Each structure stands twice: as C-alpha cells, then as structure tokens.
Amino acid sequence: MKELIIEMESYAKEKNIPIMEKESIAFLMKYIKMKNVKNILEIGSAIGYSSILMASSNLETKVTTIERDETRYMECLKNVKKAGLEKEITVVFQDALEVNLSDVTYDLILIDAAKGQYTKFFEKFKHFLASDGVIVTDNIKFHGYVGNSENIESKNLKGLVGKIENYIEFLKENEEFETKFYDLGDGLSFSIRRK
Ligand code: SAH
Ligand code: MG
Numbered sequence: 201m202k203e204l205i206i207e208m209e210s211y212a213k214e215k216n217i218p219i220m221e222k223e224s225i226a227f228l229m230k231y232i233k234m235k236n237v238k239n240i241l242e243i244g245s246a247i248g249y250s251s252i253l254m255a256s257s258n259l260e261t262k263v264t265t266i267e268r269d270e271t272r273y274m275e276c277l278k279n280v281k282k283a284g285l286e287k288e289i290t291v292v293f294q295d296a297l298e299v300n301l302s303d304v305t306y307d308l309i310l311i312d313a314a315k316g317q318y319t320k321f322f323e324k325f326k327h328f329l330a331s332d333g334v335i336v337t338d339n340i341k342f343h344g345y346v347g348n349s350e351n352i353e354s355k356n357l358k359g360l361v362g363k364i365e366n367y368i369e370f371l372k373e374n375e376e377f378e379t380k381f382y383d384l385g386d387g388l389s390f391s392i393r394r395k
Pocket of ligand 1: 250272
C-alpha cells in the first residue's frame with residue numbers, strides 16, 4: 201500500500217496531475233477517522249490518490265468518486281484494484297455536473313475538480329449531504345494566487361482566480377452553511393449546515 205502511494209505520487213508529479221497536497225490529505229484522513237465518516241462523495245478522482253487514502257483511513261468508509269477524463273478514470277480504476285479497494289471505492293466516469301445520483305446522502309463531499317465550477321458543484325451536491333455532513337473544498341488558495349489576482353498577466357488564469365475568489369465570498373456569505381478555512385497545503389475549507 202505504501203509503495204502504491206509513493207508510485208502514485210511520482211506518477212502525478214511526472215504527468216502534472218494535481219493530487220492533494222500531503223498536509224491536506226493527512227488532515228482530511230484524521231478528520232474521517234475522528235468523526236467516523238462512512239459515506240464519501242468526491243468530485244474529481246484524477247488517478248485515485250485521495251480516494252484510496254480516504255477509503256483506507258477508516259474501516260467503514262466507502263467512497264464514490266467522479267472523473268470526466270477517460271485516461272485518468274482508467275488509471276484510477278487500475279490503482280483502486282491494486283489497492284484492493286474495489287468494494288470500498290466506486291469510480292464513476294462522467295462529468296459531475298451531469299451525474300444523476302439516486303436518493304443517497306453522504307457524510308462528506310469533497311470538491312476537488314474544475315476550479316471555475318466550484319459554486320455549481322456546491323449548489324448541486326449540497327442536496328446529497330447528510331444533515332450533519334460536511335462539504336470540503338480543496339485548492340481554495342489556488343497556488344497562492346487567490347487574493348493576489350491584480351498581479352496576474354494571463355487573462356485565463358485571472359478569470360479562474362476570480363472564480364475561486366467569488367466562491368470564497370459565496371461561502372462566507374452563505375446563510376445555509378458555515379465555513380471554516382484552513383491554511384493547509386493549497387487551502388482547504390470545511391462547510392457545515394448552520395443549526
Ligand atoms: N482528488 C484528486 C485530484 C483531482 S484533480 C486527488 O487528490 O488525488 C481534479 C480532477 O477533476 C481532474 O482529473 C479533472 O479531470 C477532474 N474534473 C474536473 N472537472 C470535472 C467535472 N466537471 N466532472 C468530473 N471530473 C472533473
Ligand atoms: Mg486539489
């Protein structure tokens with residue numbers, strides 16, 4: 201297992217695949233264990249790195265993960281098999297905004313996909329969150345660009361950073377959810393329903 205994780209880390213580095221930073225995934229794994237989180241939905245599987253680590257944090261944890269890129273989806277399936285976690289992890293090959301979920305609820309939803317669509321993901325998937333569940337979002341700092349967008353030259357990048365800034369604003373002003381921001385890795389947020 202440890203070998204597989206190291207193998208995945210170097211594969212991701214080589215192919216420029218943005219897997220979660222060590223600090224962030226370690227924090228999330230601790231949370232899953234502490235809260236005995238059982239059902240997880242992940243938006244953005246990539247090669248399965250975070251799915252595998254989340255599923256192995258706790259004996260009872262099951263993960264459903266969604267990926268729209270075929271090569272990554274195939275790589276993810278391969279890694280889940282190597283980890284022996286086929287029973288614990290379900291990999292869905294689809295655009296998350298087009299997925300139809302049945303009447304399930306999740307204790308934890310991890311948003312870690314296209315940065316420009318964070319608000320859309322949040323609005324769609326909050327309906328599948330258990331009443332005391334949490335929505336976790338990765339890359340809230342976007343490599344340090346968030347809060348520093350005036351110095352960015354590329355229009356594309358600036359647009360994307362602007363969208364994350366809007367998402368942060370959306371979370372801060374949200375009347376339904378209360379959000380805590382953590383300065384870990386590339387920035388994590390935890391949103392829970394207000395009582
Ligand atoms: N959670 C992973 C990293 C995910 S990287 C880990 O830490 O190991 C983000 C992934 O989200 C990419 O592989 C990208 O293809 C996928 N993605 C982006 N937008 C998506 C969407 N709308 N639906 C499904 N997958 C998406
Ligand atoms: Mg990420």
